[in-house]
Amino acid sequence: MGNKSTERRGACQHYYLLRPVPSDSLPVMDLLEDPDPALDPKDRDLNETELRARLGAHFDAHFMAVSAPGAADTDASRLRPPGPMPRDIRTLDFELPGWKKPSKKMRRRLQLWLWSYTFCPVVYAWQDLGSRFWPRYVKVGSCASKRSCSVPEGMVCSPAKSAHLTLLRWYCIPRKAGGLRCLWIPVQYPVISECKCACST
Secondary structure (H helix, E strand, O other): OOOHHHHHHHHHHHHOOOOOOOOOOOOOOOOOOOOOHHHOOOHHHOOHHHHHHHHHHHOOOOOEEOOOOOOOOOOHHHOOOOOOOOHHHHOOOOOOOOOOOOOHHHHHHHHHHHHHHHOOOEEEEEEEOOOOEEOOEEEEEEEOOOOOOOOOOOEEEEEEEEEEEEEEEEEEEEOOOOOEEEEEEEEEEEEEEEEEEEEOO
């Protein structure tokens, strides 16, 4: 992570105003593009066979699409917590002074409800990055924030980690003799990969 080649690659991406590599700076910001159509790739530059070969093993059909895909799993209410129940919830007995101790069945129901209520899934949706990225459609994540995720209320689901997808970016630089020299270069495109229940800022 801290070697010179990684630092050079990050510096180059910043210099060229490309999307930055994944970092602790979340949420991921939208990319602003120069609207000049002269900077767009032409049909001859969009040969799918050649671009797939250039991207190689980095092409991930689960998160990338060449043509407009259907809807992604955007309904957070239908997503359930994966894996084992967290220990801090599993060990709750819900005993309160002056209240009858809940039965084992009721205790289990309360634990499942609290686990589901405080769970912060990554909600995915397809995003069109435009013709200057290949593949141009990427499945990006966001954190559900319509309600609080804590009891009592006050905390919300927030980005916790990011990962990256390697895409091809159409990049143009001016020639000394005039005109533009354009080519596809690989770039790292950050996406939110994990959300957590955290204090709102």
